[in-house]
Amino acid sequence: MQPIGVCVIGAGDLGRKHAECWQQVEGAELAATVDIQEDRAKAAYADFGFPAWFTDYREGLQQPGVDVVSVCVPNYLHSEMSVAAMDLGYHVFCEKPIATTIDGAKAMIAARERNGVKFGVALCKRFWEPGRKIAQLVNDRTIGRPTMYRVVSGIEIRYKSWIHDKVMSGGPLVDIGPHYFDQWRQLFKSEPTTVMAMGQTFSAGAAELAGIDSEIDTATIIVQFASGDIGMLSLSWGLPRGTSTSSVEHIMGPDGVIELIEGERVVLRTREEEETVLERAENDMYVDEIAAFAAAIREDKPPFASGEDGLAALRVSLAALESVKTGQVVKLNS
Template identity: 35%
Template sequence: MPDLVAPVRFALLGCGRFGWRHLEVLQRLPGVEVVVVADIDESRARATADRFGIPAYTTDFREAAAWPGVDAVDVCLPTYLHRDAVTTAAESGHHVFCEKPLALRVEDAVEAVAACEQAGVKLQVGFCRRFDNGWLAAAEVIREGRLGRPVVWRHATGTSGAPQSWFFDRDGGGGPFVDATIHWYDFGRFVFGEVDSVRASTSIMRPGRTAPDTGIVSVRFVSGDELHLMWSWGLPPKVRVDELHEVLGPEGALIMRPRPEPGVDPIRVAGDGVKVFDSVPHANGVDPGNLGYLWLLGRDAAQPVIYQRNDMVEDELASFVQAVRRDQDPPVGGAEAVAALRVATAVLEAGETGQAVSLRTLPALTRRAAR
């Protein structure tokens, strides 16, 4: 079909680690061309253009966002620059893919969305977990009622956090409870519906930071389901702890854990001494070399939930390119981005005040169609 290969010309803003990740993906997509990159560091912009064979570069992200002949702009800049980048691109008539969060303040996110709507351009925000086949498999298990309802989705992790200092600044990246856990807030709305309220206890573990880097967050949904996060970006460099990622319900539990690395003991004990084997038989139609699975622990047995592993970043960018080519609404747009940011800012408020924050006024939920 001709619309599947119609050319889409991109400007990419931000040549950091994730900008390179996006460039690698965009150059794999048929009919996609990146014509200019931007970074405040001229040597990095030049090196990126050389590395990926891109014809032009600039140190001014606004210049790239308004670049003549561009169809779309991919924003991989620090969060505090997102609003300006999105509005500049929209005012230039360019469609926009913007990494999450859309902004640090809800008012700025609303302004960015309005700019895209007024210009008649598409806006997609980088909630890549909406395209993660493992998370989507978990969502299906929950929606089918195999765990019963309500459920408690819990995740705990501890690391040194993001590589640049701006991530830890309240006015730069917002810290992990804005920059990172916003994926959980968005996916929680995707699965459970609207948020009722949030509670949080947050702190700054490492000095010199202005955003909380450590804390406990509880999100309660109108459905009665709950999300509990225990997160820290406050550990020393190269130090991290084992992750906990599970969904608990009255009929069982779902273990959302990665496939073990070679040499790791594949047997562990769950519940009342039930042995769980981290190996699964070949499933018809599933490439065993690209096999992923979750563990569903029921009353009497443990069984794998098999899914095909995928590159969620590639799939989300491909969905944006398709939306541009076919003049369709992107699967994760401005309304979802604003709603998730409202949860994130409520978490910061709850952490500061020690009081629950109500969120019953979030905008209407939209969901990505089943794949």
């Protein structure tokens, strides 16, 4: 079996997770770790046995034996680094969101096309067991169609302040939104057509975000799909320290309800019946997504989530921000 040499850019939480997951892929060999913070690059080098560490990603990309690059840095760097890696002929597995701008995402897709490499976006929720169970129930028409998928979730201001920054992240709607928007596209097998949202910046003026130009962190977003299905995400990442809501997910249909309880247990309610259809996920979706991307390389097949999928999800995030800021309903014509 040909080895797959891996360069991981970013040695924060997700970079370390990617390294751990690549270690579990048969034939994968860690080749280089990169982080602009030297202590983080060195820690990953020591903890995962990378043969080399760098603080400049361009040097990491020159390390011999690299075939694939995991991009695990703040969102605004995804496009630049992915394009640079693809232009050197490497496959790229980039964390979500694909990018912070439409142009950035399109540049990544263009780089894939001109270099004939694999480019996947780490929309790991596709391997999330409760989501798969919900998709099966909806597609079996257990609760009827069309449906309305409602998510309510509120958490405290993020400790990683860059997540709130307009430029570095695009804010929570761009950072976390794509997981939901991609899930709904997959679930409904349909494209989003209309987005309306209202929101606020709860964290504006928060002492822990001093110096950060905070993007909207709290919104209720309604997405209409061509299929008639509706997604609603009511989210805050701007609550005070130590504060959160319980997380609620309901999928309502004309013939019943599916409820996800605390992100784990999937309950189906139809006429006078209630059944727990999944107690908890047994898999690690990060391990599964990296195994799937490695298989796409080895078997020369499309990755499970393409650049186009990443772009479609990003379009909804950006439309939601636009809707909050303009007070208008935004029509998508993807």
